[in-house]
Amino acid sequence: MxxxxxxxxxxxxxxxxxxxxxxxxxxxxxxxxxxxxxxxxxxxxxxxxxxxxxxxxxxxxxxxxxxxxxxxxxxxxxxxxxxxxxxxxxxxxxxxxxxxxxxxxxxxxxxxxxxxxxLTGHYSRVKQLKHMLKEIDSEYEQVRAAAKINRFKAFHDALTGLPNRYLFYDRLDNAISMAQRNKEMLAVVFLDLDGFKEVNDSYGHEAGDLLLQAVADRLRELLRESDTLARLGGDEFLLIFPQIKSEADAATIAKKILTALAHPFMFWGWELYLTASIGISLYPKDANDSRNLINKADLAMYQVKNSGKNDYHFYHSVT
Amino acid sequence: MLNPLQKDVLTELVNVYVGHAASLLSEMVGLRILLSVPRVELIPEAEMEQGNLPLPEIFSPGHIVSSYLSFGQDFRGKAFLVFPVQKAKLLVNACIGEELLLEEGDAVPPRFLDTDFDVLKEISNLILNAVIGEFGNLLETRVVFTVPEVELIDVTESDQRLFLKDGVYILILHTNFTVAEIEVQGVIMIALNLNSVSSLLKKIDFLLEEQDV
Missing domain, CATH: 3.30.450.20 (PAS domain)
Structure with missing residues (x-):
């Protein structure tokens, strides 16, 4: 044994x-x-x-x-x-x-x-495995980073970095729900630049792009943290101002925007003057859903366009 | 369970024991490793299982790495060295000089390869041997050891498996590891039977009386 x-x-x-x-x-x-x-x-x-x-x-x-x-x-x-x-x-x-x-x-x-x-063979397999895991991890990180960028791109305007139409709708829906819950008023502002087409025609599209970026920067400076500024496309911008107390508050904001744009824009040695037409609709007075609020602010903006530009109108003054 | 004086003596003793293990570990991995046991508790197992006493923070939900060995003859029981899984991986990486790529709050448990388990097995072997061996010396009794087994377990299912039935009391040693400026917290748990606990307490009381004389 x-x-x-x-x-x-x-x-x-x-x-x-x-x-x-x-x-x-x-x-x-x-x-x-x-x-x-x-x-x-x-x-x-x-x-x-x-x-x-x-x-x-x-x-x-x-x-x-x-x-x-x-x-x-x-x-x-x-x-x-x-x-x-x-x-x-x-x-x-x-x-x-x-x-x-x-x-x-x-x-x-x-x-x-x-x-x-x-365990030499075993260790070399483990080493390979670790190497593989590292590669997978780094690829995963790249995919995650790309997904983050794509998500941003999907909801932002490439030229100005501002929220686009989709994100604006989402923010407006949220702002309306919040206003409903807290029984508050909010203003939707539709802004269209006056004479932007002429800038594009006279100075070229590159100048037009620079001008839009400069406008976005000036508008950004007027915002509170809770406000939203979006570019709808072309020379159209939309803004949400939640928690306003009265129509007068919205009028003050509109005046501030017009004043901010009244200063000349300087680039390439040129001095460009620009104005804007602004239409305002109010929740809950004018509408209680995002589509109608935007439409009514748009109508108010056209009223301004038709009556001499460089001004603001509330929706109620259209009717 | 332990009066403040007994707690002090036991804390001092185990700090000497783990200090010895730390110097062996330091030599082994070529890094300065510090081990300390700032807190010691002795808890009846029944109370721990019924949840009457708060479990060590280490038992918050999630995966843990536990290595355990049994020891026998006059001083009997099972000894566990337990780490939250992230901390265990940090300790292994520090010892083998690999990059520490863990992020705090990572939801996914780090990947443990069997070579990592080998490192933990060796570390826990050294530490548990030092602690249990010195307890044996203290009680002037022979202790027979097994080599530790390392497991990755989910804490929700771990309770029953950790506190095995031959232990009546659990001696909990809250342990801090400092390896290459990295702090890792773990817990040494020693499940002891009634005889082993009473001979340990008797010895501690004897040491206290000796000091008084």
Whole structure:
């Protein structure tokens, strides 16, 4: 039976070493003979740390001491220690081995059982896997960043960076719900620049684009945090002013806009003067849904266009 | 469960034990590693299971990494080293010198590869051996150890599996790791039977009496 157990240890697919209390080898299995190129005859009776200097490092000696004197089992990982027993004629780089150190008692004598497994192939697969995971992570980040940009583009005007029609509708719906809940008034302002087509025709589209950006900047400066400014397209802008107290508040805002645009726009050495026609509708007086509020502000704006431009009108004055 | 004096003695003892483990760990990974146990608690297991006592903060919902070993003979029980999964990954990365790419509040648990588990197995082996071995020395008794097993578990299902039935009392050591300027909190839990707890308390009381003389 003893012989059978001995044979079995020889057949085990990992390195098995038994050391006595002086760290001399008393058992060296066949796997190790093949792995290290050192036969039983060469190793039995030899001091293991002398034969394999990697095993004379402090963590290993600590583990041997722990097993002999404190009956402690210790696991030493290839991740931290790399290699304990150098393989013969090794051409693989970065050999990784796990080592398990356990106490063994037999006939009142203390021994140490060492089990060594080679995980080099496993580690290189893990390395590849880690590399792959890193690539996937970075691709995922790129996709996420692109999605964020696309989301922004889908709801913003490319020229001015202002919210577009879709985002404006969404914001207006929210503002209406809020106003309904809090029983507040809000104003929708439709703004169309006067004479913008002439600027485009005389100075070119590039100048027209610059002018639209400059107008957007000036309008932005007039806004509170809760207000919304959007570009509908061409030279049309829409604004939401929530939480206003009276019609007079909306009139003040309209006057401020006209004053802000009255200053000349300077670029390429030219001085351009611009005016705007503004139509205003009020929630809940004129309508209580976004489509009608915008339509009525639009109608009011046309009223201004037809009566000399550079002014503002409330929807009620149309009828 | 522990009076303030017993708590002080136990805290001092375990800090010496983990300090020893920390110096071994530092040598092993070539980094300065500090270990400290600022707080120690002894809780009857039944109370912990019934939820009468607040569980350590570490048991907020989510994944945890737990490694445990059993020890036997006169001083018997099971010892666990438990980390929230993010912290465990931080500790492993610091030890093997890999980049720390974790973001706070990451919803997805970090990916653990079996080589990471090997590192945790070795770290917990060293720490738990040091603590349990020194308890054995303190009680002048022989302790037989197993090598730890490491698991990634969901905390909701962990309660039953963590506190195994042969433990009547749970000794909780709140542990701070400082590795390469990174702070990692973990908990060492030692499930002890009644005999082991009473011999430990008896020894602590003896140490206290000795000091008084």
């Amino acid at each position: 003893f012989k059978l157990a001995y044979l079995a240890l020889d057949k085990v697919n990992q390195g098995i070493i038994i050391l006595d209390k002086d760290l001399k080898i008393v058992f060296w299995n066949a796997w190790l003979e093949q792995y290290t190129g050192k036969s039983q005859e060469e190793t039995i009776g030899q001091k293991l740390p002398k034969l394999f200097p990697d095993l004379s490092r402090k963590p290993c000696l600590d583990a041997f001491q722990g097993a002999l004197f404190h009956r402690q089992s210790r696991f030493l990982s290839g991740a931290l220690h790399h290699c304990f027993i150098a393989p013969v004629g090794e051409i693989r780089k970065d050999v990784r081995q796990n080592l398990l150190v356990e106490p063994l008692d037999y006939d009142d004598e203390k021994y140490i059982l060492l089990q060594i497994s080679d």
